[in-house]
Amino acid sequence: MVDAQPWAAMFGPSTWPQVVHMLLAAYMVTGFTIASVYAVGMLRGRRERRHRLGLLIPLAFAAALTPVQVGVGDWIANTVADNQPAKLAAMEGEYETTAGAPLSVGGLHYDDELHYALEIPNGLSLLIHHDPDGVVLGLEEIPVDERPPVNVVHLAFDTMVGLGTALLLLSLVFGWTWWRRRRMPESRWFLRAVAVSGVAAVVAMEAGWIVTEVGRQPWVVYGILRTEDAVSPAPGLYLGFYAVVVIYVLLTALTVFVLRRLARSPDTAAPQEVDARPPERDVGEAAVR
Amino acid sequence: MTLAEVVLSMMFVGLIAYGLFGGADFGGGIWDLLAGGTRRGARQRELIEHSIAPVWEANHVWLIFVLVVLWTAFPGAFAAVASTLYIPLTLAAFGMIARGSAFAFRKSVTTLGMRRFLGASFALSSLVTPFFLGAVVGGVASGRVPAGIAAGNVVTSWINPTSVLGGVLAVLACAYLAAVFLCGDAHRDGADDLADQFRLRALRTAGVTGLVGIVGLFVLRADAPRLFAGLTGRAAPVVALSVVAGVAALVLLAGRRYVPARAASALAVTAILVGWAVGQYPYLLVPELTIEEAAAGRASLVAMLVALVVGAVILVPALVYLYALFQRPTAEQPAPTAATRAVR
Numbered sequence: 001m002v003d004a005q006p007w008a009a010m011f012g013p014s015t016w017p018q019v020v021h022m023l024l025a026a027y028m029v030t031g032f033t034i035a036s037v038y039a040v041g042m043l044r045g046r047r048e049r050r051h052r053l054g055l056l057i058p059l060a061f062a063a064a065l066t067p068v069q070v071g072v073g074d075w076i077a078n079t080v081a082d083n084q085p086a087k088l089a090a091m092e093g094e095y096e097t098t099a100g101a102p103l104s105v106g107g108l109h110y111d112d113e114l115h116y117a118l119e120i121p122n123g124l125s126l127l128i129h130h131d132p133d134g135v136v137l138g139l140e141e142i143p144v145d146e147r148p149p150v151n152v153v154h155l156a157f158d159t160m161v162g163l164g165t166a167l168l169l170l171s172l173v174f175g176w177t178w179w180r181r182r183r184m185p186e187s188r189w190f191l192r193a194v195a196v197s198g199v200a201a202v203v204a205m206e207a208g209w210i211v212t213e214v215g216r217q218p219w220v221v222y223g224i225l226r227t228e229d230a231v232s233p234a235p236g237l238y239l240g241f242y243a244v245v246v247i248y249v250l251l252t253a254l255t256v257f258v259l260r261r262l263a264r265s266p267d268t269a270a271p272q273e274v275d276a277r278p279p280e281r282d283v284g285e286a287a288v289r
Numbered sequence: 290m291t292l293a294e295v296v297l298s299m300m301f302v303g304l305i306a307y308g309l310f311g312g313a314d315f316g317g318g319i320w321d322l323l324a325g326g327t328r329r330g331a332r333q334r335e336l337i338e339h340s341i342a343p344v345w346e347a348n349h350v351w352l353i354f355v356l357v358v359l360w361t362a363f364p365g366a367f368a369a370v371a372s373t374l375y376i377p378l379t380l381a382a383f384g385m386i387a388r389g390s391a392f393a394f395r396k397s398v399t400t401l402g403m404r405r406f407l408g409a410s411f412a413l414s415s416l417v418t419p420f421f422l423g424a425v426v427g428g429v430a431s432g433r434v435p436a437g438i439a440a441g442n443v444v445t446s447w448i449n450p451t452s453v454l455g456g457v458l459a460v461l462a463c464a465y466l467a468a469v470f471l472c473g474d475a476h477r478d479g480a481d482d483l484a485d486q487f488r489l490r491a492l493r494t495a496g497v498t499g500l501v502g503i504v505g506l507f508v509l510r511a512d513a514p515r516l517f518a519g520l521t522g523r524a525a526p527v528v529a530l531s532v533v534a535g536v537a538a539l540v541l542l543a544g545r546r547y548v549p550a551r552a553a554s555a556l557a558v559t560a561i562l563v564g565w566a567v568g569q570y571p572y573l574l575v576p577e578l579t580i581e582e583a584a585a586g587r588a589s590l591v592a593m594l595v596a597l598v599v600g601a602v603i604l605v606p607a608l609v610y611l612y613a614l615f616q617r618p619t620a621e622q623p624a625p626t627a628a629t630r631a632v633r
Contacts, residue, residue: 003586232372234439240379247383251390258397 031062036198316467318415384418423459427452519568531560
């Protein structure tokens with residue numbers, strides 16, 4: 001057996017940017033999601049103190065972290081450019097190695113070129129090398145059978161960055177209003193934006209995972225083990241996959257059902273609190289058991 | 290003892306803990322299934338729920354522990370077992386998912402139909418999950434899992450005489466342990482009639498387990514001669530200890546001495562598991578892969594050992610406190626009075 005180096009594997013060059021990026025993403029998802037629940041409540045006319053605090057605290061938390069995430073995003077993109085040029089080229093839809101490369105937003109990649117993209121001149125070189133004329137390696141440097149699927153990675157990357165930018169704008173509006181007027185913005189448009197911010201944060205996070213996982217293909221361990229060589233040759237595995245899909249659909253439906261029930265009668269005891277239930281309720285429930 | 294053997298021993302301690310705590314947990318679900326109709330079984334179900342509710346998640350952490358140590362320290366053996374036996378392992382995982390979610394969701398619904406559906410899912414998955422896990426053990430112990438990825442037959446590796454024996458014994462051991470533990474819990478809560486019901490069940494289950502064990506020896510002699518030779522040879526003293534502890538547990542149960550009966554029962558189940566390990570030493574996967582051959586590199590083993598020691602320092606006191614806490618009757622909540630019990 002090969003003598004593995006567990007510490008080297010655990011603390012590779014991308015460990016710290018990945019860890020920090022994901023931690024911030026998790027906090028942002030939490031903050032925006034909770035805030036969005038209360039934003040919906042406020043849009044339905046519940047504007048008392050509990051709803052305002054319920055929106056204010058998580059939103060302030062998430063809004064403070066969002067600008068930090070932009071900086072960490074720059075850090076992680078530079079790490080990817082140094083260590084996984086194929087992934088970076090796919091993220092940016094960059095085929096030719098170019099000096100002064102433009103930043104391409106959107107578009108479709110086919111015939112070794114990105115079509116219909118919006119280009120910001122010298123943007124990519126500036127972001128990656130902090131120099132408008134820096135040279136960015138393109139996919140042409142990578143052997144054909146080692147290139148990740150460009151469209152998935154590029155569009156997922158644009159989704160993450162686009163939603164992240166929108167969340168940054170929301171955070172700035174919130175921060176500016178708080179700073180200048182000492183109150184939180186309460187216009188219907190602001191509340192609507194907060195109401196969708198939770199979903200946006202989740203989608204941005206998932207898009208980020210698509211970037212990092214699909215962007216590494218065809219490798220499962222970068223440069224060492226290809227995904228097609230790693231998969232178990234046992235017969236019938238796809239049946240297990242279908243079963244997992246069915247079970248998770250059922251579990252999701254059940255969870256939604258139970259959560260909706262709990263929302264209607266929020267005093268039902270959680271499993272851990274079964275002993276703390278007042279006895280009268282106990283009797284009532286035992287009768288229907 | 291080599292470094293690999295030290296790490297494997299710690300994994301085996303986790304496996305024994307899973308057998309005892311996870312086993313009792315599955316067994317609780319099995320008795321929930323057999324408790325009878327909605328109204329008649331209500332009190333038993335309540336006792337079961339009360340006993341396992343605080344610890345049912347903690348119990349299954351032991352399985353995760355075993356799997357993590359196995360794939361870190363013995364990756365070759367893990368790959369062989371997980372790929373060849375993926376069908377029963379996946380079914381066991383589905384069983385645990387169904388069990389856990391049904392148990393949690395049952396608390397949040399009040400309609401009888403929904404409660405019955407979720408209760409049945411909980412109870413039924415408690416019955417089939419230990420069977421699949423026992424079948425996995427049977428497949429490994431009878432040498433049907435060769436080294437290499439998916440090198441064994443994915444069907445006959447777990448549908449064979451030894452696996453069926455392993456599955457049936459696992460279900461019986463779970464039911465027995467749960468019945469013995471529930472006796473003590475019921476007695477402590479002052480419900481001696483319930484304790485007597487579970488005492489009878491424990492005694493009957495022990496009888497059936499003993500019979501299956503004797504029949505099992507013939508099954509093993511025909512189907513897994515190496516394991517049979519190991520169990521009746523080198524591991525004979527350990528197997529004998531299990532029999533003695535099992536008989537002692539029955540005597541203690543018959544005399545309603547529930548706390549020592551628990552200890553004796555736990556010892557009997559532990560000794561059977563240790564007997565299996567002693568019987569197939571030094572092989573991890575009979576008859577090809579020894580412990581040393583399957584072990585990961587030294588750096589991984591050392592890292593694993595450090596993590597285990599640090600983790601144990603944090604986790605063990607917390608777990609002991611958790612179990613101790615729920616073995617105590619709560620101070621502010623008196624045992625159910627006769628009046629409320631009558632309504633139930």
